[in-house]
Amino acid sequence: MTDKTPGRPARPAQPKLLSGGNPQIAKGFGDGPVQAYIAAMPGWKSEVGRRLHALIMRTVPEAEKAVKWNSPLYGMKGDGWFLSIHCFDRYVKLAFFRGAALQPVPPEESRTAQTRYVHIHESDPIDEAQLADWVKQASLLPGEKM
Numbered sequence: 001m002t003d004k005t006p007g008r009p010a011r012p013a014q015p016k017l018l019s020g021g022n023p024q025i026a027k028g029f030g031d032g033p034v035q036a037y038i039a040a041m042p043g044w045k046s047e048v049g050r051r052l053h054a055l056i057m058r059t060v061p062e063a064e065k066a067v068k069w070n071s072p073l074y075g076m077k078g079d080g081w082f083l084s085i086h087c088f089d090r091y092v093k094l095a096f097f098r099g100a101a102l103q104p105v106p107p108e109e110s111r112t113a114q115t116r117y118v119h120i121h122e123s124d125p126i127d128e129a130q131l132a133d134w135v136k137q138a139s140l141l142p143g144e145k146m
Helices: 031-040 044-059 128-139
Strands: 064-068 071-076 080-087 091-096 116-121
Touching: 031 044, 031 064, 031 071, 044 071, 044 080, 044 091, 044 128, 071 128, 080 128, 091 128
Parallel strands: none
Antiparallel strands: 064 071, 071 080, 080 091, 091 116
């Protein structure tokens, strides 16, 4: 959908924000949908998204990317997904699908035994060295088939 106001150039409509401020982005594979999601992350979360994406791609340059269920996913070709990003009202959540196997184990528990989370709030410092270590470890584990 585009803005067709007379006298203005057409521009893409902004994605709808779902509950918690999570951008509604159409399912798609590759960098394009992931970049659209990051650009649509509201406020301070967009900068966090850019930093996380850059860190993931520096750490695992061969990672496959997609947006499914309004969340960017990162995985290894033919091996499933190892990480997702999702916006909530007060934080950005990283989900490591085999996080219970990471060392040290990421701090936030999940309802599923294998998944662990990292929550990044607006004023939180980002420990890029620790995140990069978890991303590398996660990329070497069997991924989640979705």
